Amino acid sequence: MKQLISSIVEKSISNIYSLQEKVEINIPNKRFGDYSTNIILQISSKINEPIAEIAAKAVNSILKESKLFKNVECTKNGFINFTINDEYLSAQIKEIRKQGKLYGTSSIGKGKxxxxxxxxxxxxxxxxxxxxxxxxxxxxxxxxxxxxxxxxxxxxxxxxxxxxxxxxxxxxxxxxxxxxxxxxxxxxxxxxxxxxxxxxxxxxxxxxxxxxxxxxxxxxxxxxxxxxxxxxxxxxxxxxxxxxxxxxxxxxxxxxxxxxxxxxxxxxxxxxxxxxxxxxxxxxxxxxxxxxxxxxxxxxxxxxxxxxxxxxxxxxxxxxxxxxxxxxxxxxxxxxxxxxxxQMVALFRGKEPVKMSKRTGEMITLEEVIQEIGKDSARFFLAMTSAQSHLEFDLELAKKHAASNPVYYVQYAHARLCSIFREGHGIVLNEKADLGLLTHPAERDLILKLISIKDEIISAALKREPHIMIEYAKNLSALFHNYYHKCRILSDDLELTSARLMLADAARIVLKNVLELLKVEAPERM
RNA sequence: GGGCCCGUAGCUCAGUGGAUAGAGCAACGGAUUUCUAAUCCGUUGGCCGGAGGUUCGAAUCCUCUCGGGCCCGCCA
The missing domain is CATH 3.40.50.620 (HUPs)
Incomplete structure (x- = not known):
């Protein structure tokens, strides 16, 4: 997605100013838009025009160049904010369901x-x-x-x-x-x-x-x-x-x-x-x-x-x-x-550091940790932070949180999604559902998160930082839980139910893909 | 003495040049005739260790400094 947007912006800048710039796209705070770039600030020193003018020209060109956006805005301080149009988002729900397990994968490392x-x-x-x-x-x-x-x-x-x-x-x-x-x-x-x-x-x-x-x-x-x-x-x-x-x-x-x-x-x-x-x-x-x-x-x-x-x-x-x-x-x-x-792991039981020495045999094995807190929890906790940060691993905390653990939070989101389909078994997923009915802000937020998975995987892979995917899993789950409370999926409105089920199915697929990547179980019931 | 990493909310951590710095846990207040409350909504909480510097702009880059971890074998 970011690549798609940056190529559009790059083309526009090249058209207007003959500049070959690498444009970086970010996901800004929600109030600004779906995606953003500060490229205007970066090139303004090379162009002898006021920032507002450069930005205005760029926005015009981008809007002419692509139908991807519902809105493109420039701000006084030189940001360009993009809002993706709803038709594109709906189409992505179908794309997710079509690609299934493969959704989120890419081929930048192909042949290597x-x-x-x-x-x-x-x-x-x-x-x-x-x-x-x-x-x-x-x-x-x-x-x-x-x-x-x-x-x-x-x-x-x-x-x-x-x-x-x-x-x-x-x-x-x-x-x-x-x-x-x-x-x-x-x-x-x-x-x-x-x-x-x-x-x-x-x-x-x-x-x-x-x-x-x-x-x-x-x-x-x-x-x-x-x-x-x-x-x-x-x-x-x-x-x-x-x-x-x-x-x-x-x-x-x-x-x-x-x-x-x-x-x-x-x-x-x-x-x-x-x-x-x-x-x-x-x-x-x-x-x-x-x-x-x-x-x-x-x-x-x-x-x-x-x-x-x-x-x-x-x-x-x-x-x-x-x-x-x-x-x-x-x-x-x-x-x-x-x-x-x-960096090393410092093991604690509460405030007490647990000494680890193979020589003296004073140690807690990985196997014991898995038995104590569970495999999924261990995998989640140990990969949750950046490798270059020191990790303080408190067994008591990991155990105590066994009920309110982030891993269960994510797994519960998946189980919840599955339960909707169990409950709504009479209703067949309708490929012709009118996805234009998905107009609630919580729906839009959820779809945007779903379609960002490819960017996240690329970023995590290139940086060699899997904790990015754990963050993603937590955020995706939060957006779904929020959606679940705000919008009832199964209802008497069959049209709306069909559309929401399509979205729920897409969310289920993406969440499962992430959990599989992390080798954490995606349970259907909890 | 030298090298590498870390220092961000009470705790565990995201964020490494851009907009008013985020999440989970903890604390407090609410939500259940409802598709699973292992959930949701709200509130409280920050001199981004400190001091200088570079920049239109710094948690982020540079220098110094303080605190913590790891290393400096004819071990593996």
């Missing part, structure tokens, strides 16, 4: 592929609330990108190599033999469960693999409960076994970006924007996590995606410059790699 890596928790214990945040946000970003036409793969990187899994194994073995866990080992209750579960396998040569798989299976199970399934699980170990890490080190060597010092092989990341040089091969001859990660990202690039996106917790943000430096050294186009840094 995206690899989105997220969660990638260490296989050393259960997922916690922080992973839940990346799971919800990442999954939603993937869905949003699909909705705008990209082909998306969801990927999970398994850090199944190194000290941490070593320590996990030692901890489990210690527990299985009723010994104290070693210094720096894992003390959580799940370690005892694992020891119990894998007791018979302790002496098998592939014990570590069995152990990692046990944890991974558990993580996958919880992710499934959360509505998320990954396309690829990529094991760090395979990078080593296949020789890809070695290969990568050779390439870095050849590029002249390495040096030896203190018995270790270093990468000259300082030359490429990092604030320190980094070790690739330790004194012991083992490669570092960093070395494997370069190989992993080289592999991602080789797989040929149009975009590569990672979601990392803020505790990894300092890691970005060195990875980009390495990719630069390998001659790769680093702009292709986008790293979203998400």
């Amino acid at each position: 592929t995206v690899l989105l890596e997220f969660v990638s928790a260490n296989p050393t214990g259960p997922l916690h609330i922080g992973h839940g945040r990346w799971a919800a946000i990442g999954d939603n970003i993937a869905s949003l990108l699909s909705a705008v036409g990209y082909k998306v793969e969801r990927e999970y990187y398994i850090n199944d190599v190194g000290n941490q899994v070593e320590k996990l194994e030692l901890s489990v073995r210690a527990r299985a033999n009723n010994k104290e866990i070693p210094e720096g080992g894992y003390g959580g209750a799940y370690v005892i469960d694992l020891a119990e579960k894998l007791k018979a396998d302790l002496n098998k040569p592939n014990f570590r693999i069995l152990l990692i798989n046990a944890i991974l299976d558990d993580q996958k199970r919880v992710l499934r409960e959360f509505g998320l399934s990954f396309d690829n699980y990529y094991s760090e170990e395979t990078l080593h076994k296949s020789g890809k890490v070695k290969e990568t080190l050779n390439l870095l060597d050849k590029s002249g970006n390495t040096f030896n010092e203190g018995g270790a092989l270093w990468f000259k990341s300082m030359d490429l924007g990092d604030d320190k040089n980094r070790v690739l091969v330790k004194e012991t001859g083992e490669t570092t996590y960093f070395a494997a990660d370069i190989a992993y990202h080289l592999d991602k690039f080789k797989r040929g995606y149009s975009h590569i996106i990672n979601i990392w917790g803020a505790d990894h943000h300092g890691y970005v410059p060195r990875l980009k430096a390495a990719l630069k050294a390998l001659g790769l186009e680093t702009n292709k790699l986008e790293i979203i840094i998400g």
Whole structure:
């Protein structure tokens, strides 16, 4: 919609002033109009005419150019406000019903592929609330990108190599033999469960693999409960076994970006924007996590995606410059790699902070959170705010609000819509209904919100900010609840009932589409 | 000491150059012979952390400053 309006305005401006301007369209406060632009203010410095005059000319031209608007007005301070004409709005109700599930999708990413890596928790214990945040946000970003036409793969990187899994194994073995866990080992209750579960396998040569798989299976199970399934699980170990890490080190060597010092092989990341040089091969001859990660990202690039996106917790943000430096050294186009840094979740029970530590085992798992507040509520809450904001997640509040929770508010709107059709089952949706009867302001507001979904999805996808869709779902629900109270849908007036049912059906479709995108249930009854 | 993020209503957060800054929760007052009251309507609530600056215009951009989170490993 915004694109449609901006192209009309751009054409007008180009016609009058021969200016090729990119016109941004906004949804203003309702009292001004349906859509607006401040383009006149922006171009006024380039044109030697009073603002009012420029605006008047533009308005004239726009009205001549397009039949989309009922009204186009300029204000003294240089805004142009647009009011969409009612015929167009009615036609969109039919369009929504025609397109159904596809309404709101677009094709701006058509032909392009995206690899989105997220969660990638260490296989050393259960997922916690922080992973839940990346799971919800990442999954939603993937869905949003699909909705705008990209082909998306969801990927999970398994850090199944190194000290941490070593320590996990030692901890489990210690527990299985009723010994104290070693210094720096894992003390959580799940370690005892694992020891119990894998007791018979302790002496098998592939014990570590069995152990990692046990944890991974558990993580996958919880992710499934959360509505998320990954396309690829990529094991760090395979990078080593296949020789890809070695290969990568050779390439870095050849590029002249390495040096030896203190018995270790270093990468000259300082030359490429990092604030320190980094070790690739330790004194012991083992490669570092960093070395494997370069190989992993080289592999991602080789797989040929149009975009590569990672979601990392803020505790990894300092890691970005060195990875980009390495990719630069390998001659790769680093702009292709986008790293979203998400801020941490602070968990509270009321005012009491809940400490989270895998080492001591003092933690609440994602699974427990899902059980406590429900999957839909967890998904909604964890994706409700911008990833770059710190999230204070209060379990008591989430639970207390279980009844007056925003997620139920939205779901209730859907259930209510469905109940209308159950109640009005005798009445068949009439394609020929006179949609011109939908003249109530609440109806107009609702339709305008419905037709903005495509803009919202595009904006949320391009900004990688799914919380925009949650805002949208809440606003749409509010407009519907309001409409429901102001206008009776089923009545003795059959003509009006037919028209309102068409609108209700369109609202049901759009709301359901949003909830599906967010992987939140759209219940028919509550 | 350096880097990144955050600071907006009592609480949780939207809004990142444009019109009189918004929502939910909480508080208070109303609405149910009605298609689901898990709802709706109304009221209260703000020096957008602070100080300078840029701009016709700043919550939004720049500088400084205060407060909070995360990071600065031959861990992963």
